[in-house]
Amino acid sequence: MTVRPKEDGRDAELAARGDQAAFERLYRLHHGRVFSLALRMAGAQWAEDLTQDVFIRAWQKLGTFRGESSFGTWLYRLAVNLILSRRETLRRRAQREAGGGEVLDRMPSREKPAGLALDCEAAIQRLPEGARQVFVLYEIEGYPHADIGRMMGISSGTSKSQLHRARMMLRDYLN
Amino acid sequence: MTHPESQTLSDYLDGDLSPLEAGRLESHLEECASCSDLLRELSDVRRVARTLPERFPERDLWPGISEAILGEGSQHPKVIELHPWRQRPSEESGRRGFRLSYFQAAAAGVILALFSGAAGAFLHGPQPTSVGVPAAGPSPWVELVSQASPELGDAAREVAQMEVLLAQHSDRIEEETVRILEKNLGIIDQAIRESVRALQSDPGNPFLEKHLARSVESKATYLREATAFVAPVS
Amino acid sequence: MFELLLAAVLMGSPFAAKDTVIQVREGDRLLLRDFSGSVEVEGWDRDELRAEADADEAIVFRFTRSGSTIEMEALDRKNRSRAEELRLRLPAWMDVEVSGPKLDVEISRLAGGVTVRNLKGDIFLEDLSGRVNAGSVEGSIYADGLRESARLRTGDDEIRVVDSSADLDLESVSGDIELEEVSGRDLKVRSTHGEIDFMGTLLPGGSYAFHTHSGDLTLFLDPEVDADVTVLAYEGEFEADFPIRSRGFRSGHEFGFTIGSGGAQLVLEAFDGEISLRRRDFLDREGTGSARLTVGH
Numbered sequence: 001m002t003v004r005p006k007e008d009g010r011d012a013e014l015a016a017r018g019d020q021a022a023f024e025r026l027y028r029l030h031h032g033r034v035f036s037l038a039l040r041m042a043g044a045q046w047a048e049d050l051t052q053d054v055f056i057r058a059w060q061k062l063g064t065f066r067g068e069s070s071f072g073t074w075l076y077r078l079a080v081n082l083i084l085s086r087r088e089t090l091r092r093r094a095q096r097e098a099g100g101g102e103v104l105d106r107m108p109s110r111e112k113p114a115g116l117a118l119d120c121e122a123a124i125q126r127l128p129e130g131a132r133q134v135f136v137l138y139e140i141e142g143y144p145h146a147d148i149g150r151m152m153g154i155s156s157g158t159s160k161s162q163l164h165r166a167r168m169m170l171r172d173y174l175n
Numbered sequence: 176m177t178h179p180e181s182q183t184l185s186d187y188l189d190g191d192l193s194p195l196e197a198g199r200l201e202s203h204l205e206e207c208a209s210c211s212d213l214l215r216e217l218s219d220v221r222r223v224a225r226t227l228p229e230r231f232p233e234r235d236l237w238p239g240i241s242e243a244i245l246g247e248g249s250q251h252p253k254v255i256e257l258h259p260w261r262q263r264p265s266e267e268s269g270r271r272g273f274r275l276s277y278f279q280a281a282a283a284g285v286i287l288a289l290f291s292g293a294a295g296a297f298l299h300g301p302q303p304t305s306v307g308v309p310a311a312g313p314s315p316w317v318e319l320v321s322q323a324s325p326e327l328g329d330a331a332r333e334v335a336q337m338e339v340l341l342a343q344h345s346d347r348i349e350e351e352t353v354r355i356l357e358k359n360l361g362i363i364d365q366a367i368r369e370s371v372r373a374l375q376s377d378p379g380n381p382f383l384e385k386h387l388a389r390s391v392e393s394k395a396t397y398l399r400e401a402t403a404f405v406a407p408v409s
Numbered sequence: 410m411f412e413l414l415l416a417a418v419l420m421g422s423p424f425a426a427k428d429t430v431i432q433v434r435e436g437d438r439l440l441l442r443d444f445s446g447s448v449e450v451e452g453w454d455r456d457e458l459r460a461e462a463d464a465d466e467a468i469v470f471r472f473t474r475s476g477s478t479i480e481m482e483a484l485d486r487k488n489r490s491r492a493e494e495l496r497l498r499l500p501a502w503m504d505v506e507v508s509g510p511k512l513d514v515e516i517s518r519l520a521g522g523v524t525v526r527n528l529k530g531d532i533f534l535e536d537l538s539g540r541v542n543a544g545s546v547e548g549s550i551y552a553d554g555l556r557e558s559a560r561l562r563t564g565d566d567e568i569r570v571v572d573s574s575a576d577l578d579l580e581s582v583s584g585d586i587e588l589e590e591v592s593g594r595d596l597k598v599r600s601t602h603g604e605i606d607f608m609g610t611l612l613p614g615g616s617y618a619f620h621t622h623s624g625d626l627t628l629f630l631d632p633e634v635d636a637d638v639t640v641l642a643y644e645g646e647f648e649a650d651f652p653i654r655s656r657g658f659r660s661g662h663e664f665g666f667t668i669g670s671g672g673a674q675l676v677l678e679a680f681d682g683e684i685s686l687r688r689r690d691f692l693d694r695e696g697t698g699s700a701r702l703t704v705g706h
Contacts (some may be wrong), residue, residue, distance in 0.1 A: 027237055032229040039230055052236050052243070055554060059244045108290065120223045121230075139224040164185035171216045173222070246491045348510070354530050355547045359564040359582040366622040369680065373643060382641050386680055389620060393601055397452050397564055397582055400544045404510050404528050 016062040023062075025028040027055055030072060036080050040124055040136045041083045046090055047091070054079040080137065084151055123173035127166050134159050135166035178244045179203065189222060245351070261405050319392060323371045330391050337398035344405035357402055363394045414519075429470050431458045433479065437503060438521075440480045444509040446493040451500030452518040463494040469663075502541070518643035531566075534559075541575070549584070557594075567603075585624075600624045606688065611636050611673035618676040626677060626687045638686070641678040649686040 008029070014022035031051060038050035058075055064075050124132060133152065137143045138159070145156040145163075154161070179200055186192050187200055204211050321328040336371050338360075347352055370387040377383060422461050433456060441448065462468050462483060466690045468491055471482045499505060499519065506524040507514055516524050517535040525532050525543040532543050533594045534552040538539040541559040543550055549566035552559065555575035561568050563583045569589075570598045576595040579586055591609035598605055599620040611617055619637075628652075630636075640647055641663045668686075677684045 023244070024237060024241070027240060031236065032231050035232050035236075036227075036230040043291075048232050048234070048236060050310065051232060052239050055236075055240045056243045069328070099177065100355075120220075120227060124224075138220060140227060160189075160191070161182060161185070163189075164182045167185055167217050167220045168181060170220045170224075173221065273501050348528065352547055355565050359601075362583050366680070369622070373680075380662070382678075383643065386620075386622070386643070386678070389599065390601065390622060393580065393599065395584065396562060396580060397546070400526070400562060400564070401528070401546050403508075403526060404546075 009067055012065055012067070012071040016061070016065065021054075023059060026058075026071065026075075030075055031055070033072075033076065037076065037079055037136065037141065038083055039139065040121075041133055042086070042090055045138060046086075050079075050083055056084050057082055063157065065107065075117075076141065080141070080143075080151055084133070087133075091129070119174055120170065123170050126173065127169055130154075131162045131166040131169065134162035135170075138163050139166075178207065178210055181213060184210065184217055188214070188217055225284060271340070310333050320367065323374045324387050327388055328393055330388070330395060333393050334391060334398060337395070340402050341405060343397060344402075347405045348401070359397060360394065363390060363397065366390045367394065420672045421445065426461075428461045430457050431472060433458050433500060433503065434477075434697075435500075435502065436477050438478050439499060439503060440478055441505075441507045442480070442509070443490060444483070444493075444495075444507060445490075445511045446509075447513040448497065448507055448515070449521070450497045450499060450507070450516045451507055451516070452503070452520065453496075453498045454501060456500050456505075458500070459498040461496045468493060485625045491574045499705065542693065578671055586644075611675060613672035615673045617673060618678070619683040620676075620678040621680070623679075623681040625683045625685070627687060628675075628677075629687045629689045630668075632688050632690050633669065635672040636675045637667055637673070638669045638675045638677065639663065639665045640684060641676070642684060643680045647677075647686075650688040650691050651686055 004018040010027065011025050014028060023129045034054050035047055035051045038054070042050055047072040054075070058078055061078065065071065126133065127135065130152075134148055137148045138145065138152070143151070145159040148154075149160045154162075183192070183196075183200060187197060192200065193402060204214065317331040318326065320331040341356075348356070367387065367390045370390055373382065374383045374387060417442045419454070433508040435456070437523070437701060439458065439694075458479075460481065462470075467486060468483055469576065471484055473480045473482075476519065483491050483493045483495060501518060501520045503519070504521040504523070505516065505519065507516075508524075508526040511530055513525070513532075514525040515535075516518060516523055516537065517523065520538045522540045523534065523537055523542070525534075526545070526547055528546045530545070530548045530549060530608050532550045533543060534541060534543065534550070534555065536554040536558040537552075540557050541552070541561070542560040542683045543559070545564070545566070547565040548563060550553070550561045550563055550568045552561065552570045553572055555573040558576040558578075559570070559573075560578040561570070562580045563584050565681055566584045567587065568579050568584060569587045570591055571575060571589045573590075574592045576593040577588070577591065578597045579599070581598070581603045583598045584600070585603040586600055586605045587596070587597055588596075588609055591607070593613065594612050594615040596615075596617045596619075601624070603624045604620075605608075605621055605624060605626045606629075607617055607619065607627070610668040611634055619628070638674040643662050653669045677686075
């Protein structure tokens, strides 16, 4: 995992005052994690657009970043909320797109992971939407069920059972 | 103990069982190979997921982001919440960044033509022209709309005139604004194009006729906003 | 025909100072044309107009009267129009018209008519009980507390109206339109490609028309709402959280139904966007079991 230095906070302050160079540094530092999140949550065909939208939204909302958490924490939460808020729209657009097909065929990746990791990435993409999103948020992003419940508008219990469902399905895929 | 629900294994993995429940499960696991196997597999899934490497996009996304947030210089865009005035210190101007949604851009295609070359070309795709290039001769755009819905002829001609006016005076407008004008006129052109195509396959459909009329009117309204500044009517 | 205002004449020059108060008469209208910078206009209960500007160098205001119209200019020593941060206090009854290519405008607490037009810059409107007409080529428009009527247009950025009982006529090209807690009797909302979100009240006998070409259209309504709904869609989907008692298809792309006992006339039109009628009380719930209808051609 990339080390995210404390200069983050200073760059966030500079960016909040309109310094685009500082904002670009923040982008360079965090775009991988945001892209990974978008890729896993929403699928390959939306990941780039979502990543761009997350950073554009972050620029617009930098004024609300108070430095109480790290910039990364703030950014990822913003990213999760934006991606979740697009769920319905993306679902519809995917349905409308002719030949929506298998997402994996079009998965862009500069550094394709090898072996088990690739299998796991591919398997995550095949999970049903709700289970996939809970799995990514809990297992990869590390959010507790209570937070996931709030973000997704479901109960903690539902979050737990979706997580378990995802694990069971992934176990089948991976074996 | 009978085999526990598989959910219990997940809960155990996540430390969500009470000490009593955990103890009971552990005793069962000592005796039950199938439950132990399942627990190990679930644990493997968790381990693999937690060590997944970060992924990166194939292309550099920064230029697109940079373009979208451009033009505000050091005046950082102000976040507008539900009640902007109540949350805003009174000294601030409340300026907000230009925002281009990439979903919108993707759905609309690239920046579309303001002036079409020929009716067929207009109908079938964008032309790489710009506000700076005035149209020559009668616009094929007008013919196309008039053919699809004859009563729209006058409105289409007015729109075409405003397009020429705007093209002639576009040097009075900032480049960024010209770009946004082109983008939005392109989006309306796309809507008109789609409506015309739909009408061609379903002539006389009243909904489509109304919809086309509304799209042409939208273009006229937007052009009026813009031309009011480049060539004010006294 | 033209008459320089009293305040300026008393100073022995055609110019008023940087911080200026002039008397105005009931029925007067203020005009600021080709103004660049930011303008804040606020109504007050005095029959006078007060103008202040923040500027590094000497700026003078010139007021020119023509009939009931008072045109105001901010000029530097060489008589050039200057981009300024300008603050105006006006009698609340006064009509005001402000325009300029690059202009941020904030107008509040007026009962007179308000007209604003710019190419770029944001427009804020608050607590206005007269007629409002605002248009921007690329800026956003935010309005809170409109009470008579408003026609708002933008190309690119957002239009957002909250807590307003005015009749509304709103249009965008690619900008989103958001309405929250609006309760006008006559609403016309159009977007070519922006998303339209409505959360508000439909009054019995009111008329509510929403049109989009390729944006999505979502209405959040009270569960007890009474409305006669007409849906016109060429492609895309229609979804509703409400039980649909259909009045039947009138043509291939048009159908109608009634929610509750009917009353408000609601027209929802989309060429290719998605139309959703949501219950407000379902907002935080997942899986509402909504009725879904795919419209094709």
